[in-house]
Amino acid sequence: MPSRRTHTKSRTGCIKCKSSKVKCDEKRPSCSRCLRRQESCQYPNAFLSSYQIPSPSSNPLSPQSLVHGPAVPQIPEHFWNAAFPYWGSSSSEGEQVTFNDFRDRDLELLHHYSTSTYLTLASRVSLDEFWKIVMVKIAFSNPFLMHGLLALSACHLAHLRTEDSEHYSNIAIHHHAEAISIFRPLLNNVDSQTAVPAVAFSTVIGCLSFAMPGISHLQELPSAGPTFVKNLLDIFRLVRGVKVVLESTFQWVEDSPMAPLLKLKLNDSEEPLEFNAEVAVREIEAKIRSEVHSEEQRLDYLDAVTVFRRCFPRGPFDFEDQDRSLISAWPAMVRDTFFADMLEMKIGFPLVILGYYGVLMHFMSSSWWVKDKGNKLVEAVSKLSKLVALRNCSQIEFVKEDGEMSLYRKEDSVFCA
Numbered sequence: 229m230p231s232r233r234t235h236t237k238s239r240t241g242c243i244k245c246k247s248s249k250v251k252c253d254e255k256r257p258s259c260s261r262c263l264r265r266q267e268s269c270q271y272p273n274a275f276l277s278s279y280q281i282p283s284p285s286s287n288p289l290s291p292q293s294l295v296h297g298p299a300v301p302q303i304p305e306h307f308w309n310a311a312f313p314y315w316g317s318s319s320s321e322g323e324q325v326t327f328n329d330f331r332d333r334d335l336e337l338l339h340h341y342s343t344s345t346y347l348t349l350a351s352r353v354s355l356d357e358f359w360k361i362v363m364v365k366i367a368f369s370n371p372f373l374m375h376g377l378l379a380l381s382a383c384h385l386a387h388l389r390t391e392d393s394e395h396y397s398n399i400a401i402h403h404h405a406e407a408i409s410i411f412r413p414l415l416n417n418v419d420s421q422t423a424v425p426a427v428a429f430s431t432v433i434g435c436l437s438f439a440m441p442g443i444s445h446l447q448e449l450p451s452a453g454p455t456f457v458k459n460l461l462d463i464f465r466l467v468r469g470v471k472v473v474l475e476s477t478f479q480w481v482e483d484s485p486m487a488p489l490l491k492l493k494l495n496d497s498e499e500p501l502e503f504n505a506e507v508a509v510r511e512i513e514a515k516i517r518s519e520v521h522s523e524e525q526r527l528d529y530l531d532a533v534t535v536f537r538r539c540f541p542r543g544p545f546d547f548e549d550q551d552r553s554l555i556s557a558w559p560a561m562v563r564d565t566f567f568a569d570m571l572e573m574k575i576g577f578p579l580v581i582l583g584y585y586g587v588l589m590h591f592m593s594s595s596w597w598v599k600d601k602g603n604k605l606v607e608a609v610s611k612l613s614k615l616v617a618l619r620n621c622s623q624i625e626f627v628k629e630d631g632e633m634s635l636y637r638k639e640d641s642v643f644c645a
Contacts, residue, residue: 242269333399334378338364341381348384348596349435358488363428366485370425372414375407376432383439387596404436418473423480430473431489434556437466439597454573457582457608460601461571464559468567471560492553494538501540505587509533512584516577528566529577535561536584541591555588575613583609 241252242259244267252259262269346359367374382400386393411429418426474481474490482490500506513533520526539554539561559567569578586609589602 244269337378337381337385337399337403340385341377345381345384349380355488362485362488363432366425366428370429372407372410373425373429373432375403375410376429376436379403379407379436380432380439383436384596400440404440407433415473418477420480423477424484424486426473427477427481427486427489430470434467434470435597437463438601453608453611456604457573457579457612460605461573464567465571467556467559492557494554494557495540495542497534497537499542501537501542505540509537509584512577512580520577524565525569528563528569529581532562532566532578532581533584536581536588539588555591558585558588573612579609579613583613 241254242262244262245252245259250261252261255263258269342360342364346363347356350356350359363373363377367377379400382396382403386396386400389396407429411426414422414426478490481487501509513530516526516529516533520529535558539558541554562570566578569576570582573579583606586602586605589598589605591602592598593600593602
């Protein structure tokens with residue numbers, strides 16, 4: 229009996245053909261089947277054909293050199309659904325972006341990332357080389373990370389080139405969706421081989437969570453109010469997802485190329501803050517101790533304030549030199565139970581403490597991917613709490629007197645009991 233004739237399996241066919249389990253002729257920008265059916269034709273994993281991917285054995289940054297260990301315990305799917313959401317398709321009614329367009333733009337995006345965007349991501353000057361060189365080297369052997377870096381670059385270009393904002397926004401949406409679609413299946417099988425790129429991408433997606441809602445073609449976060457707070461908490465939830473990935477892979481990444489990024493020196497919580505801030509924080513600590521009767525909640529709230537102290541800059545604040553990762557670390561460092569209380573958005577101490585964090589975020593307002601989110605958070609909490617818990621950040625000036633940072637209050641106390 230003659231052997232059954234088979235066709236060569238296509239591994240780079242379009243998404244429509246793959247889902248229908250039919251052979252794709254892989255014509256670009258649209259395969260023959262999609263053209264005949266007048267359907268949108270999209271190809272996954274553009275980098276697999278666009279870039280020469282080195283083998284793990286030839287990759288100097290491959291995590292294979294790490295000690296092998298058991299895979300991390302499986303994490304519930306619903307957590308990743310919340311922590312790593314899809315942003316949608318890579319095209320819009322206004323502009324159809326083909327994968328040929330993306331390949332033509334990839335070098336521009338990578339060049340912009342390597343000459344400009346990376347400088348806006350490093351939380352301290354000593355990390356410039358890490359974001360510029362190490363991240364890109366890891367990305368060349370991990371397409372999901374490359375998509376993530378290009379999404380960041382496209383977001384940055386959408387911010388800088390307002391006349392082409394829609395075009396770069398669409399590209400950012402595409403690369404973000406591609407990155408997530410490749411990365412998500414790997415999450416429950418992270419081991420010594422995939423730990424380094426997983427942590428690298430988790431860090432990038434933390435930045436993207438702030439950047440994506442801010443590019444002009446996407447809907448901006450609504451003005452200060454309940455919806456703004458909810459959307460910002462969703463971003464913080466994703467930032468906490470980064471912590472989950474890091475905690476489950478730390479044994480494999482602590483001595484890896486990712487090590488410089490993991491060094492976070494928190495301030496001493498016993499060291500006083502700037503005078504006005506210190507008075508305000510002591511006031512809320514005293515109120516928590518006297519008014520919160522549940523010991524568990526009291527400890528949660530005081531711990532959140534302690535973390536706030538440890539993340540608050542001491543001395544003159546210089547955006548270029550200060551370890552900005554301290555500021556962005558607060559949402560990831562508070563306890564799970566406290567974060568759950570914040571998600572409920574009930575009027576009370578969790579919401580007021582969240583408003584205090586808005587002042588910390590305001591330190592990063594010159595960052596293109598943070599901008600005025602701290603100011604809006606303070607506004608929103610003030611409106612929600614009706615306690616005048618915080619004044620608008622427009623009432624706050626960060627001034628330097630004799631080289632010292634001062635949190636200056638124009639009118640009433642920035643923090644009120």
